[in-house]
């Protein structure tokens with residue numbers, strides 16, 4: 085579909101956006117850079133318009149959720165760029181004449197709002213917004229602590245709101261980059277390392293909990309310092325830097341309070357308890373503080389050594405390709421030790437290092453145990469690094485025990501990266517023949533299989549419908565993880581295990597796959613842990629065991645390019661098959677926004693660099709995924725993503741394994757050496773290097789003691805919990821006042837628009853909310869799940 089066509093199905097542009105699009109449409113459709121004749125002011129106005137339109141969308145959703153009798157009076161006027169319902173209008177303060185929300189919002193808007201909303205320095209903690217007066221929920225205030233159960237916060241999960249927020253974040257980021265003095269923008273980029281550093285201090289010193297106990301009026305820094313022991317003058321500056329970035333508030337000189345952002349770090353525990361027992365800080369929490377503790381400690385420090393690993397080291401090429409020679413290893417002086425081995429105590433202070441000795445290619449950053457490798461505890465000195473939980477000095481105790489435990493909790497804190505319900509929409513499970521076998525490869529403790537088993541298996545308890553395909557699940561992982569998974573399932577879902585619907589199997593995914601009759605091989609957040617050569621081997625093992633009708637389902641972030649992709653365009657002959665992939669998108673947003681939605685997509689790229697820094701793994705672009713899959717005999721046919729998310733479900737089918745040079749001698753497997761082919765005109769997948777793939781290396785890189793890896797689901801939520809979160813959804817929570825949602829509702833997954841069967845016909849649909857996103861007719865879900873996953877409209 086051409087960009088012009090796309091634009092017309094997306095939305096009726098607002099006037100400024102329309103003019104802009106007319107100016108740039110032609111150049112864009114030929115994918116050439118914007119002409120210099122497009123005035124920057126026009127770009128800025130268009131960005132402003134996008135923000136105005138997106139705000140309209142958000143407020144409309146909030147208004148619709150409230151009492152329509154009390155919502156603002158609609159006045160006929162120019163329809164909103166995106167509205168499907170009449171928009172609320174603003175009254176001009178001077179003329180009293182109504183005008184529809186226009187883009188850009190005219191200046192009287194500010195006057196009109198200023199009557200209700202005090203200036204930021206005058207704000208009280210009581211919401212006094214226009215929406216409150218009109219009896220519909222206000223957008224969550226930045227000044228108030230995060231309340232996941234409030235209607236305001238619940239509505240932020242509405243797909244239209246998600247989409248609008250993404251556009252605002254993208255446009256605001258671009259606007260700021262355009263107008264700010266370049267040196268200052270680079271200062272932001274070059275010195276924002278102080279943010280994680282300050283964030284770590286307030287997390288580690290339990291400052292957020294101190295501020296919660298102080299209440300909305302905040303606490304003077306002197307009193308905060310008395311509690312957490314940080315010098316008050318230092319602390320004031322640290323807190324002020326955070327307040328300047330909207331993390332915390334300085335309510336009056338040197339008096340600080342929590343706000344919507346800082347409060348998500350709150351464990352909810354009394355400060356005194358944390359002081360008494362800092363090691364158990366993250367127990368029974370949602371893991372968010374653990375996640376940021378980890379990010380601002382070992383991840384932050386590792387990132388500082390990217391250049392040492394990939395550029396300055398004489399062994400830079402090796403460093404980029406081996407899981408145990410990542411920037412992390414440079415930062416912590418532990419070459420040859422995988423991150424998980426290190427968490428488990430390897431490679432610290434002369435403790436055993438399995439790997440090869442250091443060579444001249446290795447540039448250690450921090451080699452002393454008293455620095456980066458030191459266990460993270462309040463008041464820790466080298467002397468008490470090896471203190472066991474009960475306080476006894478134990479030279480064999482793991483000095484990284486605190487970090488190890490924190491990692492596990494942190495992974496629970498990442499639950500919101502992907503909606504648990506997304507896997508149900510990520511594949512046409514309903515199309516599988518009765519009794520089909522799904523192999524959850526590297527399936528962890530089986531959280532994903534658990535959701536699928538409840539939705540698509542015949543449980544014999546009268547709860548499942550006749551049209552359920554009666555799937556069976558084999559969850560494969562390393563022995564220690566399988567043990568954990570079996571225990572968890574037997575405790576929570578003994579019927580699923582006893583009936584044979586689900587079973588666990590110890591299997592190393594680098595070795596030949598024992599299941600030869602799988603309908604689906606599922607790889608959820610597995611490939612991103614591994615460099616290409618390793619990921620390719622995992623895929624080859626599955627390809628060897630595939631039947632012609634076996635499907636591969638890869639679930640991972642799909643990173644968009646920062647430019648519009650050119651596949652399918654006349655100038656770029658499509659050799660890659662990308663155009664045939666259902667759901668493949670050439671861009672996520674139209675100009676003047678960045679095609680990948682810029683800042684709004686940052687999280688996927690943060691994750692990518694994190695995987696690189698810690699494991700030499702990576703998130704991948706669709707081109708890279710397609711190329712990787714192709715190199716192992718898989719052809720990608722479809723991609724499905726939830727609205728506003730870069731997390732994708734990628735379906736592939738078996739094809740011939742490219743150029744079979746030789747089967748590995750004696751392995752009994754068809755693990756082929758692949759020539760350095762270039763399937764995609766830019767492929768980075770090199771032949772699997774047997775030297776790199778040695779068993780020891782894999783062992784060192786893999787976690788050994790049941791440590792999860794990034795993105796793994798660490799808890800086994802009951803299906804009812806997921807169902808309550810998802811099915812209760814946005815409307816449910818609002819309809820029933822007092823509904824308690826333990827977490828924000830699950831995000832609704834995107835499905836083909838009504839009347840369409842192919843998502844790639846509407847590549848931008850997820851960003852343009854006036855399109856119906858969900859439809860019962862085309863839903864891939866079984867009938868008995870429709871009521872839970874339907875559109876909130």
Ligand SMILES: C[S@@+](CC[C@H](N)C(=O)[O-])C[C@H]1O[C@@H](n2cnc3c(N)ncnc32)[C@H](O)[C@@H]1O
Nearest residue numbers: 526527528561562592593608786793794796797
């Ligand atoms: C990021 S987790 C993903 C877990 C699960 N798929 C999920 O979505 O929660 C990666 C998984 O790969 C497993 N793993 C690592 N090395 C492995 C190997 N050589 N063979 C099988 N599983 C392995 C880890 O134990 C871990 O459970």
